[in-house]
Amino acid sequence: MAIGLSDRVKSIAPSPTLSIDAKTKQMIAEGIDVINLSVGEPDFGTPEVACAAGKAAIDEQFTKYTAVPGIVELRKKIAAQLKERLNLDYTADDILVSSGAKHSLYNAFMALCNKGDEVILPAPYWVSYPEMIRLAEATPVVIETDESTGFKITPEQLEQAITPKTKVLLLNSPSNPTGAVYTKEELAALADVISKHEFYVISDEIYDQLVYGVEQVSIATFGEEIKKRTLLINGFSKAYSMTGWRVGYMAGERALIKAMTSFQSHTTANPSSISQKAAVGALDHKDELMVPEFRWRRDYVLDRIAKMPMLSCDTPSGAFYVFPNCSACYGKSFQGHPINSCDDFASLLLEHAKIALVPGSGFGAPNNFRISYATSRDNLKKAMDRLEAFMLSVQ
Ligand SMILES: Cc1ncc(COP(=O)(O)O)c(C=O)c1O
Structure with missing residues (x-):
């Protein structure tokens, strides 16, 4: 051997x-x-309210295991923010907090994909996506885009990429690396295609608060059916300059979140208790x-x-x-x-x-x-x- x-x-x-x-x-x-000019993190400091909450967590010995999907206080606050910002209805039970959005994405691919499943991946894509898809033994099906469509896929391209093996469509708006943001109309046209087929959508919205003169819309807002099939990924790294604290989350249908919580329970368990408290504080910060x-x-x-x-x-x-x-x-x-x-x-x-x-x-x-x-x-x-x-x- x-x-x-x-x-x-x-x-x-x-x-x-x-x-x-x-x-x-x-x-x-x-x-x-x-x-x-190669760094992928804000050069701003972590908000003072978040730091204070993190320090208080240490002083109060909030330093033990927490519930695997994260403390209820944080999940409730995330749900409230998703309602306020995107008008999406989630409860604490529909949210799984993980050690960074990268971890949330990994959980999602591992929980959704079987060997040979196809994941539709628009290019240009964030460098970790293809590797995570392969780690889940799925196959990335890349849709090429360029400046002619503002680096965004069209409904026709999406339709052509779908096969009986399609399990997931991965969307990332605003995008790393292009900064492209899909408009409401563009997402509505993609939602029309998605609703004719059966696959999940992983929507990585980690840059959602960093938009300039445009509205951030989530694909999950296009009806109950799409919302049920969407895993919305976000986190605290970018909007709150908290890259080192490692807090990300996923919002989605309760049954999916439950399955992914089980997966997380055997891998990393809860994200850092101190970071979770800091994240609770961050949600009070209005930048x-x-x-x-x-x-x-x-x-x-x-x-x-x-x-x-x-x-x-x-x-x-x-x-x-x-x-x-x-x-x-x-x-x-x-x-x-x-x-x-x-x-x-x-x-x-x-x-x-x-x-x-x-x-x-x-x-x-x-x-x-x-x-x-x-x-x-x-x-x-x-x-x-x-x-x-x-x-x-x-x-
Ligand atoms: C598109 C995208 N998704 C997810 C992440 C992961 O963020 P984190 O794991 O720090 O929450 C990044 C980080 O660079 C990113 O650019």
Whole structure:
């Protein structure tokens, strides 16, 4: 018998963002002035009410196991917020709190998918989705999108991707990496297609509070039947700058939530008791700074990129990313170094312009790259100056 890792683990592709990240960290450690535009977390602090609630939890010894799906106080408050923000009716029993939305997504795929089931996955997609789908032994069925539809799938594309093996449609609006947000009309058209078939919808709405001048609509609002089949995923990482606290949740039909709670009971059990209390506190926080600041930065970056040769960029309506197209550089070079892919582009930018950003290849988008504007205005200005100088040297 050969000793070795499981096929499951051996088949996981390493995170494509990691090589850039590792290189960036190494450069920073060597004292090189790299501007990091690759991060996927807000540069704001966790709200004071959340920190205070977390500290109080420690002081009060709220440090033991809790109910597996999370404390009732938190689940009730999440349900109230879903009612207030999206007009969706859930009770505490329809909610499962997990150790981050990534964990919620993993629970969902593991609980819904059998070997060979198909999961419809619009590209560009967040890097972890295909790997999670494969870990659940399901098959990702990718629908390609590009700037021509604002990186959104059409009802026709969805219809064509559906087969008797379709088990799940994965939606992510606002999107990481494109920032695209589906409108009510676009979702209504997709809902029409969904309602003609039988499969689940996993709707990852983790960036839902970060939208700029548009309304955030959930696919779960298009009637009771769709709501029953939808698992709405959200969490505290982005809207409340709580990436390190690890609190995410899923809202859905009670029977599904019960099944996933059993699954979670044998894997991680409850999320951190202290983080849950902090999340209760966070829900009292009404942010007035983050959205206008992100909007300013988005507009600034878009304005600068619009003036650079060979780059074009859609206007994203949400999240904190822009996703420019760099394919006009392919076949050209920078100081003798050829640029034939977004990976070449990102590596050269890191090495020569000292800007770290993420090539689109890992997101299923070989013509683009992702800029996170979750960094200071000063950093963005410096980074855009460097990007501009680089672009002017591409021949
Ligand atoms: C689209 C999307 N979903 C889910 C997550 C996971 O968030 P967390 O596990 O921090 O709650 C992220 C984080 O980057 C994300 O971008």
